Amino acid sequence: MDKMVPYPSGAIVPERDLNKTPILETHHLGIDFGGLTAVDDFSLTVGRTEICGLIGPNGAGKTTVFNMLTNVYQPTRGTILLDGRSTAGKTTAQVNRMGIARTFQNIRLFSNMSVLDNVKVGLHNSIKEGFFASVTHAFGFRKAEKIADGRALELLDFFSMADIAGAKAGSLPYGAQRRLEIVRALATNPGIILLDEPAAGMNPSETAELMENIRRIRDTFQISVMLIEHDMNLVMNICEGICVLDHGKIIAKGTPEEIKSDPAVIEAYLGKKKEADGNAEG
C-alpha cells in the first residue's frame, strides 16, 4: 500500500485571502483541437484579491486559457471552479453572470455605440428594465435608465473618461479604447477580471498609468485581476503570483522573485544555456 501524501496543488495565494474561498480554481484543465493538445494539466488557484500574471512565450496557450475560463472554448478535460461553483456546461454569458469578466487582445468594443452605451451594455444584467419597459419607455424605464446612466458615469469617472461619455467608441484613441474595455468589463460586476495584454501598444507613461489603474481596481472593487502580459516590468511590478506557460503546460508558478530566477522559465524565454550559440531560434 502507498503512503499518504498531501495533495500536490502547490497553490499559493496572498495571506489576506487565505481563509476565503479562492475566486478561481482550475484542476488539470486541458483542451485538444483535433489531435493537437493546446493546453494540458493547467491547475491554478487565484485568491479573492490577488493580482495574478499569466506569462509565456508566443503560442504558449495563454489566450486559450482565458477562452476556456470564459467558456468560449469548452475544456476537453479538467474542472473550473468560479467562486467554488463549477462552470462546466455554461455559456459564455452565464459564466460572466457567475462573476468573470474579460478584455480582449484585439480590442472588441461596440465601436458604433457611444462610450456611455458601451458601459451600459456592460451593466446590462444589473439594469432592471424588462422587454415591455424597453418597448414602451414606461413602467420604470426612466428610473432604470437614470440609475444605469449614473452608475456608468461613475465607472467612467473612475478612469477619468466621464467627459468623453458621448463620443463614439470607435473614434477614441487606442489607449482610451483599452481603458473603455476594462470599464465595460468592470460594469458587469465581476469577482475576477481577465485582462489580455492590457499594455500592448502602450508607451511607458501609459503603462505606468495602467499599473496604477490595475492596483486601484483591485483595491476599490476588492476583486481579483488576472492578466496576460509580455511587458515584464509591468508583470514583475504588480503581480503577486505568476504562472508561466510554455507549449500549453505550466512550467513554473510562484512569486515574481521565484519566477525571475527559475531555470525553466529562463530556458523557455532564452533557450538552453548549452545550445544558446548553435540553436538561436529556440
Added chain:
Amino acid sequence: MLKYKSLSKFARTNITTYGIVIIAFAILFPLQSAGMLSNSINGQLIPICAYIVLAISLNLTVGVLGELSLGHAGFMSVGAFSGVIAAASMQDAVGFEPLRLALTIIIGGIFAGIAGLLIGIPVLRLRGDYLAIVTLAFGEIIKNIINCLYVGIDAGGLHFSVTDTASLGMSGGRIILNGPQGAVGISKIATFPAGFILILFTLFIVLNLIYSRTGRAITAIRDNRIAAESVGIGVTKYKLTAFIVSAALAGMAGALYAMNFSTIAPRKFDFNTSILILVFVVLGGMGNILGSIIATTVLYMLPEMLRDFRGFSDYRMLIYAVVLILVMLLTNSSKAKQTAENIKFRLKNTFTRRKGGGSGEVSENG
C-alpha cells in the same frame, strides 16, 4: 435650431421621424378626402403604408440586429391570411369596421409573431449567408403551405382542409381561402388613416426598442457578438426578441395589406416581395428608420409615376433598375460624398455672403 441640436439623439430621431410621417399624412389625408388625388396614387396609399411598416420591421432584423433575412414576405403572408380568416370570422360578430380592422391586424401580428418564434428558434443558430438562405427557404415553405390551404366558414364555424374545397364538409356558408387562388371575397375595410396609425405604432415600438436596454443588447450583438457574450448578454434571447418583433410587425402590415384588396393570392408573397422590402431597407440605409420610410415611398411610387409619363411607360422598369443602381453607387462612393459636401459648403457660403455681405469670399476657392 440650437435647441434641436442640444436634444438627445433619441429625441432628435423621434422628432424628425414622427414629424415627417405626420406632416405627410396631414397633407395627403385632406387631399384624399377631397378626392383630389389621382386614382393611381389613391390606390397606392395603403400598400405604401404596409410596405413602410414592412421596411421598418425588416430594418430591425437586417439593420439593427445585423442578420440578413430573405423571408420577410413569409411573415407578411402569415399575417395577411390569418388576418383574412379572422376578419371573415368576425364579419357578423363585430359590426364596427375600424374595430374589426384593428382586431384583424392584431391577430395577423400575433400569428406572424408565433411563426417568427417557430422559425427563429432553429434559424437563429445560423449566421450570415447560411441564415439568409434558410430564411429564404422558410419564406417559400410558408408560401407553399398557404398555397394548398382551404378554409371555409359556415354556421358550424371554421373548416380547414389541405386537399380541396369539397373535403371541407361545409353545409352552406362560404369559402374564405381557396388554395392557390388565395383569399376571395374579402370585405375591403383597410383605410389610409389605419395605415397611418399602424406606421406610428411601428415607429413607437421600433424606435423605443432601439434606444433601450433590449435595443442596446441587440446592437451590441451586431457590433461584436463575442464581446456581447463576454458581458453576459444571452445572444439567442435577444436575436429571437428582435426576430419575433420584426415578424409580428410584418404580420400586421400583411393584414393591413390584405384588407385593401378583395382577392389576394399566396404567390403575391414570394421571394420577389422579400427582395423588394430588402431593397427598401438597403437603399434607405441599414438601421436608418427614416431612410426606410423615404426609400419605400419613393421606390414604390416611382414605377407608377413613370407609367403616367407618355413615352416612359415602356421603359419604366428599366428606369427603375437604373435608379436603384445609381442610388447604390452614389451613396457608397466616397467621391460622390465629397461632391455632396462641396455643394453643401458652397451653398452655405452663398447664403452667408448674402446675409453678411461678402464674408464668404475667402473660402470660395475651397
